[in-house]
Structures are given as structure tokens and as C-alpha cells.
Amino acid sequence: MPAHDLFSQTVATEDWRQEATHWIDEQLAAAGRRRTGDVVQRRIRPWSTQLVAPSDHGTVWFKANCRSSAYEPAVHLALSELEPGEVEAPLAIDADRGWMVTADRGTTLGDSHDATLVEWQEVVELAARVQRQVADHGTALLAAGLPDCSPATVPARYAWLVDQLADLPADHPSHLPSDEAASLRERSGVVDEAVRTLLAAPLPASLQHGDLHPGNVFVVDGMMRFFDFGDAQWAHVLEVLAVPYGYSTRVTHHPWPALLDAYATVWEDLLDRAALEALMVPAMVTHAVNRSFTWLGAIEGAQPEELAEWGDSALYYLRLTHEPFPPEDPENGP
Incomplete structure (x- = not known):
């Protein structure tokens, strides 16, 4: 091995x-x-x-x-x-x-206390500002090794993931049964359509932190600073909202519209809030593919006890490609 x-x-x-x-x-x-x-x-x-x-x-x-x-x-x-x-x-x-x-910068924002709605709004707004500021620096970030998961790359990644998960041993938690693999291949048009919609809209690809929440933020001299870029990708900007959405609907129960409002203010010169919210639908399709890709790499060398805890994550996210957004069951969302 x-x-x-x-x-x-x-x-x-x-x-x-x-x-x-x-x-x-x-x-x-x-x-x-x-x-x-x-x-x-x-x-x-x-x-x-x-x-x-x-x-x-x-x-x-x-x-x-x-x-x-x-x-x-x-x-x-x-x-x-x-x-x-x-x-x-x-x-x-x-x-x-x-x-x-x-x-060491001490306790993170999320570990110091339950982040307030205002603090969550500051986190997502700061993420959007950073995305706008580095959107023209993709060459430098990709040269540093940041994975290119921009929308145009997603259809090929989806097909690759279907093949990879189908080829996993039958007892692997992310093994994709052959009949389901065939079904996912037949439904690849969902991914293609999502990509076309994102590419036709004015929002760019940029830094996608991959795990955006207050636990990955320090407050230094009154200013928020991000860390933990082990899940980061160069991807459509709205994919960064998948984790905040999950926290909002399943953990903190801060109102999601208020978080989306804060994020949308940074992009309001490019499109209005309603149009941005509509783009969340295709962005969560591409996010599901890209997140499955991250997880497949993360569990590449996992041992049996680790597979028991995290081993089904690549399959879980690939299946989310074809789940509605917002999810019908908020407990089973991005």
C-alpha cells in the first residue's frame, strides 16, 4: 500500500x-x-x-x-x-x-461562545468580501495548489466520482451500487444544467473556504481572521454558503434569510438578492459534487474505525447532487 x-x-x-x-x-x-x-x-x-x-x-x-x-x-x-x-x-x-x-490565537469565535446572529452575519459578509478581493487572483491560488473546482470542471468530476465510487469495494461505506451508478449517469443532465446556469450569471468563481463557520475564525485585535483551508477550493462563490446554511437550519437556528441578506450585500452591484438566492439552487448542485470530491480524498487512507465514522461521506454528498434545494427535510441538507 x-x-x-x-x-x-x-x-x-x-x-x-x-x-x-x-x-x-x-x-x-x-x-x-x-x-x-x-x-x-x-x-x-x-x-x-x-x-x-x-x-x-x-x-x-x-x-x-x-x-x-x-x-x-x-x-x-x-x-x-x-x-x-x-x-x-x-x-x-x-x-x-x-x-x-x-x-496560537486563543479560543476561536465559535468555541468562545455560541456566535450571535450578528457575528454569523459578519462571518459570511467577510467571506464574500474576501471572495471579491481574490477573484482576480485565481492564477496565484491555483499555482499554490488550490483545487480547481470551478463550474466548468464539475461535469467531468461528477462522471469521475460516479466511476470511482462504483469501483470501491462492496463493503466500503461509499460504495455506489451498479444500478444507482447507472441512474446517476443517466441524470448527469442535472449537473450540466446547473453549470450552464451558473456560467450565465454574473457571480464568479473564487475562494471557497469549504468549512465556513465561527469555529474557523479568530478575532485578533477586534478583527476576524479565517484559518483552516484544508477543504478550500476554487469554486463558484455561492458554494461557500452550504456550511452556513447547514448550521443555520440544523444547529444554531439563526434565521437563514438574515445570513443570506448579509452575504448578498457584497454582490448587490452585480445582481439583486432575489436573483442571488435563486442561484443557490444550481450552486448547491455543484457544491455537492465538489464536496464529494473533497471527502473521497479525505478518506483515501482511512482505517476501518475511521471509515465507520466518516466513510460514507463521499457517497452522501454525491447523492445530494439530485436532492432539492432547499431540502424538503432540513435535517438532510448541504
């Missing part, structure tokens, strides 16, 4: 932790810092692991990504150069290995 297929096993070994610790020490020294205590591994997932280390200039976080999201450090650095007010630069990256060290 290729080494990248053993990510969560590899990063649990003492040899790997020693290698990562040595790299952390080297990067701290280069930044004029010194580690002052033991390195602690906070968690291991099939897609990433985090180590925490105390230093004489405060706590630092180390993150290592699996193969499919190894682009994150280089993309994070590129975004910090494009948007220094919204994305803080990492202390160090190793783009080849998908490693990164960042300064």
Missing part, C-alpha cells in the same frame, strides 16, 4: 512525531523562538493531525495534511499575502510535505 494511504497510521508513530518535532524546533529557531516544553499531539484524523508546542513566544500549532489536502500550507501562505488583514501568515510551511506551523 502506498505510504500516503497510511496517513493516520504513519502520524501516530514515534518516528514520525520525532521528525515533526525536529522540524518544529528548526522553524522556531529560524523565527527566533525556542520550544519550552513537550509537544502534544491533539488529534489524528484521516486527513490531518495537529501538534501543539509551548515556546518562549507563546504556544504554536503544527498541522500535517494528508495527500489530498497537502496544498493547505501553500494556499494559506498565498492568502495571507493577498489578504493580510483577514488571513494571518503561518510562521513556517513545508509545501512538499503539507506541513505548517502557526501562532
